[in-house]
Amino acid sequence: MRDRPISLTKLILMVVVALVIWIPILVTFFTSFKMRSEIATLVPALLPETFCLDNYERLFRVMNFDVYLRNSLIVASVTSIISLLASSLAAYSLVWLKFRNQNIFQGFTLVVYLFPQILLVIPLYLMCYHLNLLDTAFALILTYLAFILPFGIWMLKNYFQSISRDLVDAARVDGCKDWQCLLRVVLPVCLPGLATVMTYSFIMAWNEFMFANILISSNSSRTVAVGVQALIGNHGTDFSLLTAAAIMMIIPTLIFFVLIQKWFIEGLTLGGVQE
């Protein structure tokens, strides 16, 4: 990478673009620290007069927001761990255990991408209704897994293919079982791929709205996406409270993203460019 010094105009242009793009985030962020009385003014300032944590306190003390956060944390972590396991197993067998009908399986994992979620949600709702799974975290985890796995398998397959075949064959000659090969040889050199799949599934499960809205009905099992929406429904004009809820919801994903952004961005584009 050549690293020529960039011109000042280009730098200013990039800063301005960044500010314009970040307007909704910044406005939401600063509003969440405003006093309730400060919102209802005809001359809104961007920055709050005093940064108060009042809204966050109300959110947790009165609105039980921690219940939503906990539910989402459970759903998102379990989803990302299981999807990591299942997609690395499947990708391993696609790359190193050649089997009959492999192309059918591979094509199939891509075709399911075309299924509109709105067509799946109706039968899934009825299925969960009959199996008594409505309003459970289990139903959500299972649904998210099915949507993430095709992406995870595809992504890890690209990573696994970049490993030299000799490495795996050598381990096999040494008497490694397949699961040992996967665990000790393949996975350690594919950490960026694993991080990508994990981050993607965590963020997707954390943010998902439609399925959570339909499959979950009771207040105590709501995930944070549905919880925020319920708060908007009940406290529609209490913008300081709602912006605090929005900020609380995006903080975990932002932290996750910032920690893994280098691998995540690389992984997403690897999948995209290799198609």
Place this chain on the structure above:
Amino acid sequence: MFGVKRANLTVWLFLLPALAAVVFILLYPMVDGIVMSFTNRFFSYDNYSFVGLQNYQLIKEDPVFRRALVNTVRLTSYTIILNTAIGFGLACLVNSAGSAGKFFRILYFVPWILPSTVVAFAFRWLYNDSYGYINYLLLKWHLIAQPVNPLVRSELVWPAIIIPSVWFSYPFVMLVFAAALKSIHPSIYEAAQIDGASRSQTFWKITLPAMKSTFMMVTILQIIWEFASFDLVYLMTRGGPANSTLTLSVYIYKMAFEYKKIGYACAMATAMFVILAVVIILCFIIYKYGEKER
């Protein structure tokens, strides 16, 4: 190869978790949904009967379905065109800025990881007609006389919904274009420079043609995502005012979970799937044809 026999059992064990999830959560409901589209099923009542193609006949005569289809195509096309323009422009910008560009690429990417509930809410707060910032600025600059809520005005609702729709989907396009631009070998540019090509010539004759397959791939992916997207429209307008932003997904959702007409909703969803599949297959044919041309 060694261990062919043993491998068969391992293959099945390794594939089982993924296969089970995909079959039970994607394939079975898909088939079930298509089967239900031929019934008059009402909500979760189990006594229903097959009515043949009656639901599909209803679709043909339903003016709201046609309207929702047109709206969906409209929203999808506007979003994809703007995404491509903005995504490609920003990709060029961050790629030409070295390590500072890498930092800004992260800043520009953030909207993509935000949840739709938060995006919809943040824009509704910006658009708010009593205390929102946009109305405040427009009033202050005397561009409008009365505060307006764009989400309830049929002439303003389209831009008001397209802006957030683009805002949280352009980052992926930017990312893919940035990677594709980087994959053009620098020696090609140097050769062009030696041959005395101007900057605009280099752009039109080298950069743009090299983006052709990336452009097709990104467009196909976006059609799949945007055509079926549900969250933003549902959270911001629920299809209103007066169905002017009603998209297929939102209409199907209302039909299934508000009017409880499961059979008809499944028929519309199946029709939507068929339309999407035909469009995607056409795109792939054009794509393959374009590859052969080169």
